[in-house]
Amino acid sequence: MAKNIAVILLLLAMGTLFYNLADNFQAADSLNETATYYAENTADEVGTANIVTAIVVTYRGLDTLGEVTILFLTAAIVAFLLKGNTSGVERETRDSSELLKTAAGVITPLIFLLGAYIFINGHLTPGGGFQGGAVIASGLILLLLAKPESKAATGLFAVVESISGLAYVALGIAGIFLAGGFLDNSILPLGKVGDLMSAGAVPVIYILVGLKVGSELAGLLAKFHSMQGDK
Amino acid sequence: MDYGFIALIAGFALILLGVWGILTQKNIIKIIIGFSVFDTGLHVVMVGLGFIKGRTAPIIGESVSAYNAVNTVVDPVPQALVLTAIVIGLGVTALMLAYAVKLQGHGKSLDISSYEDLKW
Numbered sequence: 001m002a003k004n005i006a007v008i009l010l011l012l013a014m015g016t017l018f019y020n021l022a023d024n025f026q027a028a029d030s031l032n033e034t035a036t037y038y039a040e041n042t043a044d045e046v047g048t049a050n051i052v053t054a055i056v057v058t059y060r061g062l063d064t065l066g067e068v069t070i071l072f073l074t075a076a077i078v079a080f081l082l083k084g085n086t087s088g089v090e091r092e093t094r095d096s097s098e099l100l101k102t103a104a105g106v107i108t109p110l111i112f113l114l115g116a117y118i119f120i121n122g123h124l125t126p127g128g129g130f131q132g133g134a135v136i137a138s139g140l141i142l143l144l145l146a147k148p149e150s151k152a153a154t155g156l157f158a159v160v161e162s163i164s165g166l167a168y169v170a171l172g173i174a175g176i177f178l179a180g181g182f183l184d185n186s187i188l189p190l191g192k193v194g195d196l197m198s199a200g201a202v203p204v205i206y207i208l209v210g211l212k213v214g215s216e217l218a219g220l221l222a223k224f225h226s227m228q229g230d231k
Numbered sequence: 232m233d234y235g236f237i238a239l240i241a242g243f244a245l246i247l248l249g250v251w252g253i254l255t256q257k258n259i260i261k262i263i264i265g266f267s268v269f270d271t272g273l274h275v276v277m278v279g280l281g282f283i284k285g286r287t288a289p290i291i292g293e294s295v296s297a298y299n300a301v302n303t304v305v306d307p308v309p310q311a312l313v314l315t316a317i318v319i320g321l322g323v324t325a326l327m328l329a330y331a332v333k334l335q336g337h338g339k340s341l342d343i344s345s346y347e348d349l350k351w
Contacts, residue, residue: 006257007255010250010254011247011250011251014246014247014250015243017244017246018243018247021239021243022236022239022240022243024329025236025239027235027236027282028281028283028306029283029284030283031283031301031304032306034308035281035306035307035308036301038300038308039289039300039304039307040300041296042297043291043297043298043300044293048338049290049292050289050290050291051289051290051291051300051307052289052290052307052310052311052314055307055308055311056311056315057315060308063315064315067315067318067319070318070322071318071322072322073322074322074323074325074326075325077326077329078266078325078329081329081330081331081332081333082329082333104241109283123292126290128314129317130314130317142324149304160239162297167243169335172309176297193270193291193297197264213318220325221276222328223329224328224332227332
């Protein structure tokens with residue numbers, strides 16, 4: 001009872017705070033200084049059509065590197081926590097239906113293709129490395145659902161992930177020597193805004209991020225999958 | 232009532248709902264779902280703050296020219312921040328789920344009240 005009252009009081013207090021925030025909220029009618037700089041200079045400096053991509057990959061590229069590191073740490077910690085099917089007992093699995101198996105065979109390549117499209121076009125359209133990687137991981141989990149007995153190629157995931165992570169950092173360091181600084185994208189020609197081959201190193205970085213995120217998420221999901229039904 | 236304000240209200244409602252879930256649910260999986268709802272509410276609020284009435288997505292194309300972007304796009308910075316926040320939220324959720332799997336393996340229960348080791 002006392003707990004319920006405490007919960008209600010806390011929610012009321014938060015609600016009051018939020019009410020005040022919403023009540024005093026003044027919608028902006030122009031961009032602030034930082035956003036103005038990004039909107040004005042993205043096309044000339046970075047060459048991406050998608051301004052959000054320019055901020056994520058180039059202006060705040062170091063944040064994205066940290067973000068990728070956090071995802072890597074998460075995958076490592078989950079792998080550590082869930083390591084080993086120690087019981088040694090083969091898990092009994094029911095055969096998945098013919099429908100699921102056939103559909104997975106047809107759809108999975110298309111899902112991979114869509115994921116690759118999303119991260120290759122990250123500098124032109126909404127989307128990018130993280131979204132494309134998540135789509136690819138969803139294709140892999142479909143494969144795992146259709147063929148539960150198959151051993152997910154976790155070793156391959158680890159290799160892809162390590163290579164793309166290393167290449168990302170190497171591209172960043174190349175920016176110090178060939179361009180303005182760490183993760184500067186102008187180590188490759190900027191090209192014309194809106195072209196597929198434009199924006200310097202941004203598409204390359206997003207392809208690497210997509211591969212890294214895809215393999216990391218797939219590895220995470222495979223870990224959880226392998227723990228299922230394990231006592 | 233523009234869309235930014237509606238997003239703000241909806242985000243706050245989601246945050247309150249998520250906190251309520253975290254505080255009152257007994258099942259650990261439901262607590263984690265509560266956290267995810269809380270997280271999503273924060274994202275909605277952040278994107279809503281960057282909204283500017285009558286403007287479009289910050290992508291240079293047919294409707295946004297490279298030299299008039301300042302007057303035609305919404306604030307791209309909160310969107311980039313939310314992109315980061317989504318990934319961090321996913322990492323935290325995955326860690327919590329892994330911990331839940333571990334707890335289930337040890338105590339054979341997903342009910343939070345059956346774990347009293349840390350209760351004072």
